[in-house]
Amino acid sequence: MEVLKLAPNETMQVHEMLNFKTVCMTTSKLMEGVVFDQDLKKLLEKDVRQSMTAITDLQNLLSKAPTIR
Incomplete structure (x- = not known):
């Protein structure tokens, strides 16, 4: 059975997406503390949950x- 691996450029792109998603999730989590509107707070909480997934x-990807040696 052949094990599928990511190409180096795919690895870099997934890493960039991971960094971007982490920054977005962190921003949403921090904004939850300063937002008073309950609808917006719910949206931010939903964004954090989806971002964590x-x-x-x-x-996992x-x-x-x-691995580079």
């Missing part, structure tokens, strides 16, 4: 990246 998925 996306971050986990991207980390990065586990298929080739």
